[in-house]
Amino acid sequence: MPEAEKRFTKYLCEHQYKLTPQRKVILQAAREIKGHFNADKLYDESSTLDKSVSRASVYRTIPLLVEAGLIMETMRSQSKTSYENVFKGLYHDHLICATCGKIIEFRNDELMRLQNKICKPFNFKPTEHMTAIKGYCKKCQSKKN
Amino acid sequence: MPEAEKRFTKYLCEHQYKLTPQRKVILQAAREIKGHFNADKLYDESSTLDKSVSRASVYRTIPLLVEAGLIMETMRSQSKTSYENVFKGLYHDHLICATCGKIIEFRNDELMRLQNKICKPFNFKPTEHMTAIKGYCKKCQSKKN
DNA sequence: ATATAATTGAGATTGAGTCGCAATTACATT
């Protein structure tokens, strides 16, 4: 059993949620998608694997996958919420160019450590960090002249 | 004329937009709100000042205020977009409780410095940072048991 | 096998945000 499925199973069990075929399919679909995806995309991919999976189940499963630490909400664009897979040790954040929309991914361990540290004095238990830095990419800076 | 209104006037003029009574009222309402607000809240405050201002005009004016640098989008919580006034030198970020929606503001200079540092190797010129940490506030953690 | 609480798909509903339109208005030009 792949690591992700193991983790999901554990999460479901710990919360008295059931491991259903639909949830397995949706997890698998999520894992197979490279890069960012939204609910619709996840529904499409899930349908390809098993066309009996409903849109409602996809919407219902997304928060479980987030809670289990398998996917994360990354951003909202075009009024849709975007997610992406969390692969072990592959947390990252985003630089977003305000002009061309280019997205640069980066990973910075110090940033993650700092974010956890910030929560402590508030007794706040973090589940997701989202850092988005907006600005201008190299190309768009030179175009500006 | 207050600084904010001057800036808004300049922005509108530069883009061939008109300075209408409605836009003045909405700007004033935005300025008078302390802390975070969403479109509905801004509509309520605007209505108090001038009850002829419509919800549509509020929605249409928000992007202008953002573009003019007078307010900024801070986060999305409980499926509503939140804004707050941009006052010079009051940079901060947010902890957001996934259960009750509570928002804790914090300011961390090290985080700011780190974010700037991160951009350099990408030749990325940052204009805004947005860090949102989602999780559970103290109260909601204990309720969970 | 049985009990039971969780989950499902289908379709209805919600609600933040957008849009179309005819009437109005800001503002530049005479």
Add this chain to the structure above:
DNA sequence: AATGTAATTGCGACTCAATCTCAATTATAT
């Protein structure tokens, strides 16, 4: 001051991502 015109307005209808309802089904413990 009067005119022209493109921008803006309020209203209400619309969109559509996300949530909810509910009867039927199903995963799991006993």
